[in-house]
Every structure is written in structure tokens, then in C-alpha cells.
Amino acid sequence: MSFFVDGSNDPARSSTRFGRDALTLMNIVEARLVADARIEDRTVVRPHPLLVTVRSDRLFAVLAPGAIWDRAREVLRPFAHKLASGEAMLVLVGSPAIGDVAGALNRGLGALVSPDPSADELYVAIHNVCELLESKARAEARGKWLNRYRYELGELIEIAKAITTERELDKLLSLILEKSRFITGADAGSIYVVEGDDPDPLRRTLRFKLSQNDSVPFDAREFTLPVSPRSMSGYVALHKRPLNIADVYDLPAVSPYGFDRSFDAKIGYRTKSMLCMPLLSRKGEVIGVIQLINKKRAADRKLRSDEDIEDQVVPFDARSEELVGTLGSQAGIALENAVLYTEIHHMLEGFVRASVEAIEQRDPTTSGHSRRVALLTVGLARALERDAAGPYRGVTWTKDDLRELEYASLLHDFGKIGVREQVLVKAKKLYPHELAIIRHRIEIASRSYEVEILERKLRLVQRGARAEELAALDQELSARKAELEAAYAAICAANEPSVLKGGDFARIEAIARETFTDFSGDVVPLLLAEEVACLSVARGSLTPAEIEEIRNHVVHTYQFLSQIPWGKQFRRVAVIAGSHHERLNGTGYPHRLRAEEIPLQSKMMSVSDIFDALTASDRPYKKAVPVDRALDILGFEVKDGHVDADLVRVFIEAKVWSVLEQPGAPPSALSALSPR
Structure with a gap:
């Protein structure tokens, strides 16, 4: 449609206002432009009787009489947007009468020519205008490219920060895929991880780890496939170069790889x-x-139908390939680090498990104790x-904090490796031998007394003693044997350890004062001094010397764990384990630390350690104490200044021990914290 000064489509009415000279002038301009072979590669159009355009691709010049600028600028309104955006420039034939050239420059004026321009003058004006337009277009393109480059660089830097700080393999893979899709506008995607270390890549496998899709939700499970050129992922893995395919349904017949459409059919996707x-x-x-998969024109569009696919999906361009290649370099190193971290983590966990196994084999009487203490302490x-409510409100733990606490709890008794086995497994106050x-x-003693009675009988018989005297000796022997058996029974009773202080130690001391004459004629006590010391142990089964030997296991634990390079994450494992x-x-061991000097983690472990020692059913030297009784004993420990009252309160209020009673509870805290 032509646009005239008065809004009509009638050239005659327009010419009434401007006169025949303006129309004639533009007729001459158009004729000279059409006849000029130097601009034959450009398109000359007469959109209005008073306007002529010369187009080159999307850029063009608009030629108009100078009088238009004075009296009818609205004629140029259809081109206002193009003039403002730099896609067009104005060439005035003849200067405006009011001389507002500065205003015209601000509104897209590119050149002024004489009222009767020659073909050369028109050519030079159009050539300069087109050069200026192309220069501006190139500058704008460079600006847009630079802005886009800065944006992409910023995104790549942020992505690099994100993927290099993520250590968990599954989270890292999800992040890599998410960011790759973001910078390319991909609707979907998936990641495979190469498994196996065989020198021949064809003997390795690709494990499908995860998939993402903005348009179609579905459950994706892990599976493996061989590294083979028959699959696209296998082909890329073998040849170490990318594949960029416009349509996987339209692969060449000679293509070494193919595409399985059954998955698309299964989830309703293309x-x-x-x-x-x-x-x-x-x-x-x-x-x-x-x-x-499926680069989209608009990132927010969903691909629900074939029409959406045709309208929205475009091939991945070279810039997308370049961006993913850059990201892939960073992602590959991050993935390598994550795999290495996971391997080190598994190796560390394997070491901890093996160490716990070694402890339990060394001291099978406390089998499971380390795992239970770890579960209780983490709980x-x-x-x-x-x-x-308590003084510890606001305390928070990171996952690494909990894992450090878990490792310390699992290994808190590792120093028992350095304690004599007979002391570790001592079930009674006396060793069996x-x-x-x-x-x-x-x-x-019984036989010796029996010999003595027989000798006395013989002497009585030789004197002709009565039967009653001989019977009295028999009664004396029976009584003495009964006394000895009662003494042994008392010794056996005293040999049983107790959880709390107590015992009939006076009876043991009385037995120790009894003597007999052995077959060599030596007078021997029924109990030796060291045996009396063992049987007089007030609580438990160990003598003070044995207790000191057992206590030294904490020192052994600290010394052993201090030699392990735990790294910054778990650097306090030895201190926590060595202070439980x-x-x-300040009456504890080995360093008699006071409350403020003891790590909080060690205080928690002390509560768990005491509770499990009381309630465990696998201790040969005592019976398991009911939970209520164990909690009462913990209360006594609080009153004695041994353990933290607030920690015991939280332990009781939260019923932390219930973690051991849950069906299917993990055998250790490692099972609860470790990534699968």
C-alpha cells in the first residue's frame, strides 16, 4: 500500500499539495537509478509517488524531496522504525527550506543531493549511505556478539565454579547435563559414564546414568551398553569427537551408527x-x-506434538557445539575429580570397615559395639x-561433620589392637586358668585334710579307740570338705563381675586367711594375695593394672589415627576418638581434660559408649541392663560429673536408642550417610 500525505491512495491529491515539480523530480530520480548499471544488484522500488527506495538485502536508502521534511514528514512514517533501528537512511533531494539539517540527522538523514542530481551524484550518495548502514550493522552485530560473548563467558565461569565445587558424582552429572542444556537451549539430554579400565576401549562399557527432559516426564533407570560404533554415544566414546545430527530419524544408509526409535515410542517423544x-x-x-537432544528456538516451549517439533526444533549450530565443547573440557576434568573423590571415599570407608572388623576379631566379646556407638552418636x-531449649541450641552439622563423627565413633576402640587379648576378653575377675x-x-587341701584324718584314725585304732571316736573323725572330715566346697562356691560367686560397686569381700578375705599343708609339708593359703586382689574388684572384672592397660587403648587409638592423612574434612577424627x-x-583419661577442653563430639560419644556398654547383650562378663536401668545409670554418671547433663537429656527425650530397634536399620552409620 502507498502512503500519501493526506492518507489517501490518490497520487493526484498528493501532487496537488507538492506540485508537479516534486513528482517530476522523483520520476527523474527513479529513472536515473533504474538505468544505472552500477546499482543493478540492488532493488529500486517506488512505494509512494514522492519516495524511492534502493534496497540491498535488509538495508536500504529512502530518497525523498527536501520539501517533505518541511511540510509532510508523515509520509516517512512507515519507515520510521527502520530509520530508527539503523536498517534504513534518508537521502533528501534538495535541502529543506527551513534548514533543519541537524534535526534530520538525528532522524536518519544520511545524505543531501542537489535538486537536479546527476546519476553519479545519486550513485555516490546511495553508495555512501549503504556503506554507512553496513558499517553500523557490523558495529551493532559486533556489539551484540560481544554482549553475547560476555554473557556466555559469564555463564561458563559460573558453570565452571558450580561443577568444580560439586564432589558427589550423581549431583555433578545432573549439574553438567542441566548446564549443557541451558547454554544450548536443548529440550532434553542424557549422560553416560565409561566403566572399565581395559586398554581396549571396545571391552569397556557405557553406563547410562541419568536423563532430563523438559517436555515429557519419565523414569529413567541405569543400564549399560558396550562401547561400540553402532550407537551414537559409543561412536563418540571410541573416536573422541562430537556428533552433530540434524535429524536422527534421517541418518544416511551408510552411517555406522543408528538410532533406536523404540524409546521415543515408549515415552511418546520425538x-x-x-x-x-x-x-x-x-x-x-x-x-x-x-x-x-532437540535444540529449541524458544527455551520455554514444550514439545508436545509433531507440530511443535517442526516449529521449534532446529539443528545444533556451531556456536552450541563450541560452547558444549568448552563446557565438556571442564566437565570432564570435574567428572574425573568426582570419580577420584568417590574412589577415595570408598577406599576410606573400606579402610574404616576393615579396621572395625579387625577390632571385632581381636575382641569378639564386643562385636557390634563400634557400629552401635556410631549409630547412637550420629543419632x-x-x-x-x-x-x-538447651545450651546447644543452634548447633548444626554439615554432612562432613557427621561423617567425621561417624568415623571417629567407629574407630574409637581401635587402640584395643595394642591390648593383650586375654585382658580384652576377660569375662570374670579371674582368668579361667x-x-x-x-x-x-x-x-x-581336701585330700591333705583327708590324709590327716586317716593318720589320726590310724593312731586311734592302734590305741583301741571306740567306734564313736572314729565316727567323729569322719564327721569332721565331711564338715571340712563342706567348708572347702562352700569356700570355692564363695570364690566362684565373687568371681562374677558386677555393673555397680559391691561384693562380699569380707568372705574372700576370711578364705584367704585359711591355710592347709600340701603334700610337701608346706603351709599354703587357700588364696594368694594376687587372687584376693582380683576377687576384690568392686566393679567389673578387671584389676587396677588391667584397667590401666585397657585405658591405654585410647592412647593407642589416638596415636594410630593421628598417622592417617584424613585431610581437612576429617582432621579431628583422632582427637574426637581419643577423648571419649x-x-x-577432669577424672577421665588419658589426659584428665575438663569439660571445656573436651570436644562436643567426644562428649556425645561418651554418652553413647556408656549406654551401649550397659545395654549390650554380647558382653560375657555381664548381663544386658534394661534401657530404663541404663538411663538411670547415665543419670548417676551426670551426678558424678562424668557426662554432660544436657546431652543425656536430649538422648533421653529423643529416644536416640530407638535407632537400634528400627527394622532394617543399617549396620552402621556409614550405610545411612554414604551415597549409593
Whole structure:
């Protein structure tokens, strides 16, 4: 449609206002432009009787009489947007009468020519205008490219920060795929990880780890496929170069790889454009493959139908391939680091498990104790986070904090490796061989007394004693044997350890004062001094010397764990494990630390350690104490200044011990914290 000054389509009415000279002038301009062979590659158009345009691609010049600027600028209104955006410039034939050239320059004026321009003058004006337009277009394109480059660079830097700080493999893979899709506008994608270390890549496998899709939700499970050129991901893994396919349904017949459409059919999706990029390690080895699917014109559009696919999906361009290649380099190294971190983590967990196994084989009487203490201590730590009333409100733990606490708890008794096995497994106050010696000694005493009675009988018979006298000796012997058996029974009773202080030690001391004459004629006590010391142990089964030996296991634990390079994450494992027998009042061991000097984690472990030692059913030297009784004993420990009252309160209120009673509870805190 033509646009005239008065809004009509009638050239005659327009000419009435401007006169025949303006129309004639523009007729001459148009004729000279059409006849000029130098601009034959450009398109000359007469959109209005008073306007002539010369177009080159999307850029063009608009020629008009100078009088238009004075009296009818609205004629140029259809071109206002193009003039403002730099896609067009104005050439006035003749100067405006009012001389407002500066205003015209601000509104897109590119050149002024004489009222009767020659073909050369018109050519030069149009040539200069087009050059100026192209220069502006190039400058704007460079500006847009620079802005886009800055934006992409900023995004790549942020992505690099994100993927290099993520250590968990599954989260890292999800992040890599998400960011790759973001910078390319891909609707969907998936990631494969190379498994196996065989020198022949064809003997390795690709594990499908995860998939993302903005348009179609579905459950994707892990599976493996061989590294083979028959699949696109396998081809990329083998040849270490990307694949960029416009339509996977339209592959050449000679293509070495194919596309399985059954998955699309199963989930109701249409895969079209695809970009496969290898993820390379520092050594240039392929450790994974990323597949990006269906690059979209508009990132927020969903691909619900074939029409959406045709309208929205475009091939991945060279810039997308370049961006994913850059990201892939960073992602490959990050993935390599994550795999290495995971391997180190598994190796560390394997070491901890093996160490716990070694402890339990060394001391099978406490089998499961380390795992239970770890579960209880981690459970108490989590309960402490939820406590809003006590002095520990606001305490929080990171995942690494909990894992450090878990490792310390699992290894808190590792120093028992350095304690004599007979002390570790001592179930009674006397060792079995010591009790056997006492039994043998009492039998000798009984035989010795029996010999003495027989000798006395013989003398009585030789004197002609009456039968009553002989019977009295028999009664005396029976009574003495009964006394010895009663003494042995008392010894056996005293040999049983107790949880709390107590015992009939006066009876033991009385037995120790009894003597007999052995077969050599020596006077021997029924109990030796060291045996009396063992049987007089007030609580438990260990003598003070044995207790000191056992206590030294904490020192061994600290010394052993201090030699392990735990790293910054778990640097306090040795200190936490080595302080779990310290007491708030400074009477603990090995360093007699006071409350403020004991790590909070060690205080928590002390509560768990005492509770499990009381309630465990696998201790041969005592019976398991009911939970209520164990909690009462913990209360006594609080009153004695041994353990923290608030920690015991939280332990009781949260019923932390219930973690051991849950069906299917993990055998250790490692199972609860470790990524699967």
C-alpha cells in the first residue's frame, strides 16, 4: 500500500499539495537509478509517488524531496522504525527550506543531493549511505556478539565454579547435563559414564546414568551398553569427537551408527536434532559422553506434538557445539575429580570397615559395639540440632561433620589392637586358668585334710579307740570338705563381675586367711594375695593394672589415627576418638581434660559408649541392663560429673536408642550417610 500525505491512495491529491515539480523530480530520480548499471544488484522500488527506495538485502536508502521534511514528514512514517533501528537512511533531494539539517540527522538523514542530481551524484550518495548502514550493522552485530560473548563467558565461569565445587558424582552429572542444556537451549539430554579400565576401549562399557527432559516426564533407570560404533554415544566414546545430527530419524544408509526409535515410542517423544560430546580426562581419555537432544528456538516451549517439533526444533549450530565443547573440557576434568573423590571415599570407608572388623576379631566379646556407638552418636548429633531449649541450641552439622563423627565413633576402640587379648576378653575377675588353679588347690587341701584324718584314725585304732571316736573323725572330715566346697562356691560367686560397686569381700578375705599343708609339708593359703586382689574388684572384672592397660587403648587409638592423612574434612577424627573417655570433672583419661577442653563430639560419644556398654547383650562378663536401668545409670554418671547433663537429656527425650530397634536399620552409620 502507498502512503500519501493526506492518507489517501490518490497520487493526484498528493501532487496537488507538492506540485508537479516534486513528482517530476522523483520520476527523474527513479529513472536515473533504474538505468544505472552500477546499482543493478540492488532493488529500486517506488512505494509512494514522492519516495524511492534502493534496497540491498535488509538495508536500504529512502530518497525523498527536501520539501517533505518541511511540510509532510508523515509520509516517512512507515519507515520510521527502520530509520530508527539503523536498517534504513534518508537521502533528501534538495535541502529543506527551513534548514533543519541537524534535526534530520538525528532522524536518519544520511545524505543531501542537489535538486537536479546527476546519476553519479545519486550513485555516490546511495553508495555512501549503504556503506554507512553496513558499517553500523557490523558495529551493532559486533556489539551484540560481544554482549553475547560476555554473557556466555559469564555463564561458563559460573558453570565452571558450580561443577568444580560439586564432589558427589550423581549431583555433578545432573549439574553438567542441566548446564549443557541451558547454554544450548536443548529440550532434553542424557549422560553416560565409561566403566572399565581395559586398554581396549571396545571391552569397556557405557553406563547410562541419568536423563532430563523438559517436555515429557519419565523414569529413567541405569543400564549399560558396550562401547561400540553402532550407537551414537559409543561412536563418540571410541573416536573422541562430537556428533552433530540434524535429524536422527534421517541418518544416511551408510552411517555406522543408528538410532533406536523404540524409546521415543515408549515415552511418546520425538527425538530430532542431537549433539553428542565426549567428556575427556586430563590425559585425553574419554570418561563420559553427554547427549543433548532437540535444540529449541524458544527455551520455554514444550514439545508436545509433531507440530511443535517442526516449529521449534532446529539443528545444533556451531556456536552450541563450541560452547558444549568448552563446557565438556571442564566437565570432564570435574567428572574425573568426582570419580577420584568417590574412589577415595570408598577406599576410606573400606579402610574404616576393615579396621572395625579387625577390632571385632581381636575382641569378639564386643562385636557390634563400634557400629552401635556410631549409630547412637550420629543419632544424638542429629537430635541435638533439633533441640531448641538447651545450651546447644543452634548447633548444626554439615554432612562432613557427621561423617567425621561417624568415623571417629567407629574407630574409637581401635587402640584395643595394642591390648593383650586375654585382658580384652576377660569375662570374670579371674582368668579361667587361675580359677582352675584355685580349684586344684582346694582339692589338694581336701585330700591333705583327708590324709590327716586317716593318720589320726590310724593312731586311734592302734590305741583301741571306740567306734564313736572314729565316727567323729569322719564327721569332721565331711564338715571340712563342706567348708572347702562352700569356700570355692564363695570364690566362684565373687568371681562374677558386677555393673555397680559391691561384693562380699569380707568372705574372700576370711578364705584367704585359711591355710592347709600340701603334700610337701608346706603351709599354703587357700588364696594368694594376687587372687584376693582380683576377687576384690568392686566393679567389673578387671584389676587396677588391667584397667590401666585397657585405658591405654585410647592412647593407642589416638596415636594410630593421628598417622592417617584424613585431610581437612576429617582432621579431628583422632582427637574426637581419643577423648571419649575424658570426664567433665577432669577424672577421665588419658589426659584428665575438663569439660571445656573436651570436644562436643567426644562428649556425645561418651554418652553413647556408656549406654551401649550397659545395654549390650554380647558382653560375657555381664548381663544386658534394661534401657530404663541404663538411663538411670547415665543419670548417676551426670551426678558424678562424668557426662554432660544436657546431652543425656536430649538422648533421653529423643529416644536416640530407638535407632537400634528400627527394622532394617543399617549396620552402621556409614550405610545411612554414604551415597549409593
